[in-house]
Amino acid sequence: MERRSFIKKGTVLASAASLGVTGLHAMNTYEPTSNAKSTFNLHYAPHIGMFTHHAGTNPVDELKFMSEQGFTAFEDNEMRNRPIEEQKNMAKCMSKENIQMGVFVAHKIYWNKPNLASGDESLRNEFLADIANSIEVAKRVNAQWMTVVPGHVDLRQDMGYQTANVIESLKQASAILEKENITMVLEPLNFYNHPGLFLTKSSQAYEICKAVNSPSCKILFDIYHQQIQEGNLLPNIEKCWDEIAYFQIGDNPGRNEPTTGEINYKNIFKHIYSKGYSGILGMEHGNSKEGKQGELAVINAYKESDNFLI
Incomplete structure (x- = not known):
């Protein structure tokens, strides 16, 4: 999945969400299904469109779902093209849910x-x-x-x-x-x-x-891109x-969630964590499977890859 595909998809979702501000999605409809959150060692950041089968197409609802799953960060290629009111609503939700942009x-x-x-x-x-x-x-x-x-x-x-x-x-x-x-x-x-x-x-x-x-x-070090371009990931991160x-983040081939390709993300996350990194790791990839099962597969892949301290 190319960056341009992410941008195009984000634009469509942004348009759908903005059309709903005064209509069907004027009220936020998503309600958390569980109080139990996963705790991740690093700040992984999903993007809008990753969990729509669980949360719907309202960006605020999707942010709530991300928070419920234990994600503490979020990224959005298309944020500057969203209506200002929608930006403000998303910012309020991120502040309330303690999600870093x-x-x-x-x-x-x-x-x-x-x-x-x-x-x-x-x-x-x-x-x-x-x-x-x-x-x-x-x-x-x-x-x-x-x-x-x-x-x-x-x-x-x-x-x-x-x-x-x-x-x-x-x-x-x-x-x-x-x-x-x-x-x-x-x-x-x-x-x-x-x-x-x-x-x-x-x-x-x-x-x-x-x-x-x-x-x-x-530098924004995109692990997916650099695996294809040059490999030698850990030494280049170190340099x-x-x-x-x-x-x-994105696994290769396919540009989907960790565990679906050849990159050993558990080792990479462990190395980044050991360096004391406290920043964000954007989940700029697709879901390898469709529907709710695909979204759960993404969440479980991060739980598995983040389990590097044992």
Whole structure:
């Protein structure tokens, strides 16, 4: 499942939920079914659409269900495109349920043409305007992190010049974000799902973050993408550790929940926990099975993979 599929799905759900604000879903209808919560060692963050067969399509109801299952974080790629009133309602629910907001996508992503790599001033200004606008979203939902993807490569420029262009854009964005104590996290994406993108490897993201040299510019280490792109997961996490601010999860192949593919998530979670990581791990993946059984399978996969202390 590609990021664009997540974004498209999130847009559909957001539209459905916003249409229901004054109609069928004006009232939150989900009622918890149990007072017994699981306790996880790390802050795993589901996304809207993951548990709709249990909780329905109202985002607030789904947040309540996530909390009931013991999840203490949540992420939403499409948060900045949701109606403001819906953002506020979700923020109120997250505060009440003690759920921490994870990432949302901060800007328009150029999948098929160069933007930040090109050095084009108009595209840079568009990016900076998106960052400024996303700060208001972050404040509204109490988000500390926002996802940045630098876009497509510029085939007419040497990689060194492209890198310099990207660094300059990120420096200017960091100057805006530092004032608000908000962090953009750069996400390298794999060549198979997203051919032609500028940022692909963890070492590349590390180099860029060192050059930008800002607390507001860090790495989003997506374990699924980096398994495909470069492998060697634990050593690369270790090498990048001082610049990693956020993780995302997905097993490979399939980009579904842990235990469905080849990645040993129990060992990875144990390593991240042993490093003292207290941040969020976004569940940016699909469900391997349909319906309620598929949703329960996701929950059970996290219980199993999180059981690394014995």
